[in-house]
Amino acid sequence: MFDQDDLEAIREGREDWEESEVDPVLDRFGEREDEFTTDTGGHEVKRLYTPNDVADLDYDDDLGFPGEEPYTRGVYSTGYRGRLWTMRQYAGMGTPEETNERFNYLMDEGQTGLSMAFDLPTQMGRDSDHAMSAGEVGKSGVAIDTLADMETVFEGIPLDEVSTSMTINAPASVLLAMYIAVGDQQGVDREELRGTIQNDVLKEYIARNTYIYPPEPSMRIITDIFEFCAEETPKFNTISISGYHIREAGSTAAQELAFTLGDGIEYVKAALDAGLDVDEFAPQLSFFFNGHNNIFEEVAKFRAARRMWATIMEERFDAESEKSKQLKFHTQTAGSMLTAQQVENNVVRVAYQALAAVLGGTQSLHTNGKDEALSLPTEKSVRTALRTQQILAHESGAADTIDPLAGSYYVESLTDEVEADAFEILDEVDERGGMREAIESQWVQRQIQDVAFDRQEEIEEKERIIVGVNEFQVDEEPEMDIEEVAPEEEEKQVRNLEAVKEERDDEAVDAALAALEDAAAGDENVMPYIVDAVKAYATVGEICDVMRDVFGEYQPGSAL
Template identity: 60%
Template sequence: MSNESLKAKLDAYNAEYAKQVAKHPERVGLKHKNLYTPLDLDGFDYEKDLGFPGEYPYTRGVQPTMYRGRLWTMRMYAGFSTAEESNKRYKYLIANGGTGLSVAFDLPTQIGYDSDDKMSAGEVGKVGVAIDSLYDMERLFDGIDLGKVSTSMTINAPASVLLAMYIAVAEKQGVPASALRGTIQNDILKEYAARGTYIFPVKPSMRLITDIFEYCSANVPKWNTISISGYHIREAGSTAAQEVAFTIADGIAYIEAALKAGMKIDEFAPRLSFFWNAHNNVLEEVAKFRASRRIWARILKERFHAENAKSMKLRFHTQTAGSMLTAQQPNNNIIRVALQTAAAVMGGTQSLHTNSRDEALALPTTESVTIALRTQQIVAYESGLADVVDPLGGSYYVEAMTNAIEEEVMQYIKKIDEMGGAVEAIDKGYIQKEIQDSAYAWQMAVESGERTIVGVNKFTMEEPPVTGLLKIDASVGERKKAQLAKDKENRDQAKVAEELAKLEKAAQTPAEGPDHVNLMPVILDCVRAYCTEGEICGVLRKVFGEYKPHNTL
């Protein structure tokens, strides 16, 4: 059928559609067209825009076989209270089919304070596990062979310290750093823009990141040195297109920093990874994942002239949307997570964490975590979604939405480039303002009833208080402080002072150039001497200072 004939038939259909709408008005809040046809893919070039899975521009997936050969890594995010308690949860998850670990750290650990610091009062072990020194990391992975498990660590400002601890634990197990597989989030720019667990100013933070790139490319080659995170940008309220745009803009900034430090693109780009949110709109999310791969491939090839195919592959971890969980009717969250899981799988994720039904209220119970893990397993083994590569490829709607998201993303990236890049855009408050505006628009749509949230603004009901939630004992902080005091007594204090002095001297060297000292080996020596995270970050605070947020809008 010619485009002219199709257009005529479409006009006739839309005329009939309009008559029906006059009788039965559409639901409010619908933002897409009622029907998509080949006319929405004018100029569509299969080879240029899609290609085959495992081939440039990777729209259809980064591997030729995708899940037909190997399923995604089922990586449940866990960590609470002490290292010993979290270790029990990790062993439980592995025993029940989890194929990777994902470590949640408590707030003091995320911002570089020990459990005995006055800044840590009331927060020790609350939102994740408390890690003060190598002693704790040894307890966290006791009985878990780091040569056989892949581990993701959600840590940013002190990522170098926690990675050093992980390497040191592996050494004690007899596992060489070259065999380690996993990821550190290590994405500080999104902390300034959307999350807030930063420590140091931008320039020294970028130095720490590029030092990790350089060190791992030579010593920990299987490790993903950064997980450039759109997840938290989306959690803060961005749209799907903004999530991709601001995250890829951050990725461009990291690449430019590494190139400025003297690295070559194909030395480090293959180990860059991403972290996306799986939101509620299933088909939009699938399109978002597909668009992100194509955009990244083109940027790496055309802008940075990468030659290694691995540099162009956007590999990503996905987490279901925490911000979409509701405290009301929490069992509804099981269905939400299942749909978000389906979106991530149809979108081609490399690993996935599914949130638990009770996370809008507390840290998840063992029962809730089991349901979340089983959700992935049911999708993997029973749904058929993992049986076909890119099952929605060729859908008029999905392809049109993939194109539309790409176009919007590139408009944002162009504007950010004109500002001088992501660092400048964050410094000026532009990215923060865009996220805030989108979050406000979403909330207004919920409050007006334009957007329905089941159990919140529609289909509500009287509910008894939720029982059986996981509660972190208030005594954890005191017990952890006592444990830390004993750990400090068992180390060589002279060695601690010696290594911290070396770190201070190394941190004072230039961020680049012939006198630059890579801080990773020095931090690793501190960790081996059982210096605490707070002591190491304290030295770096002394040299680098602390970031002070400001908004010039």
């Protein structure tokens, strides 16, 4: 891409510049004592980058044009000039009624997509009246027990006019079935339903631990969803392969990228082993990444992710469809970077993280509320978080041109570094038998824990500055309007569940659950049977318990 004579002239010019300009300044003033390294791999960040740092860059092979392989510059030819990213604020509030209210509030404020958070019992496949659910109902999101709750959440919200992302994993099949059932009630053609289920159980074993079933049956359920949705709901993304939680657990950017794509490889392999055609299901795969603090490294990570996935899908899986090779992703700003101290600083952190996601070409974005280190966000803080996106879109100019940092000697060099580090990690994963083997042996978890431990030591030693936490502190208590879930709301949810159980047709429920049990014990696709059970108003817990009885529950080993 660069003429060798020009590169040599630049190299010599840099040496002269360092000798004549830099060295005298260093002798007189020195430089900051900070360690100038990337978060990924600890690579040195040079004082200056020139064409010599990207001398091997080939425009066609390494960059290309937006909408064309290798998709480094984006999967759409018009970028944000054609359509802005989806502004999708994560929301789920205690009861279904409150969630419906928050969804309508956000749409009135200009949100362009819905994102649904579920409480811990729902995520674990337990009903609100289960003994293990006590004290957790509605705390981390909305409580969903039956189809009646999902009907309430989407009352007055036409499903043919919105797309909905659902952060649900082990019971994803059940919540998707409920969404489809609400769409059927509304008369929406299933082919018109749009949205995403997270449905990424491998990262649950790595980072979040809201798993139910062992890996093998979990992968079976996921591939059943792939097959069902390819035919029934082709516009619905069947999985959001998530690096977000891997990064929240402490990984580097390269580990986030490698382990996420490694999980993606496992899902593709499982679907192929189940007899599915790669170009039938792969276009419905999506990804979910963390928007962290280092702007340039995050941009490099997003650009490298697209290039890597195109290579993986073509070289490993012989994908032919362009859509199968296109990595599309949602970004959420880093929850682990929010601080309880000086919470106003979180507004600034979130804005920079969101900028990195937009410069990196995200398709969808959630910006955290400033108070999420303390509680669910208040209406005021979630509005500020949404306004952050709207200002980025309409005032900053960041969305006016495609891949605006392309050609930066630093960003291109960093993109290559992140990609090389991530591929090196993937090579080791392959040597260990793939991601499932690496997860079950706890190797992946140990890699992340080691990094997290080192990062914490750096913070405690002030080698890594967290503003307001280990430097620039103030001695004052934060004044915050905290969003809380009252105990009465849990009681109300349990009463509503009891009412549904009293009014439903128990024979229809028993028949639907028995049919599901037979399907799960055999080799039929379980999704049609889950939809039937949901429509009979079987509960999340009842449906999950049937599959617990057939598949068993996962018991993790020690990550020591």
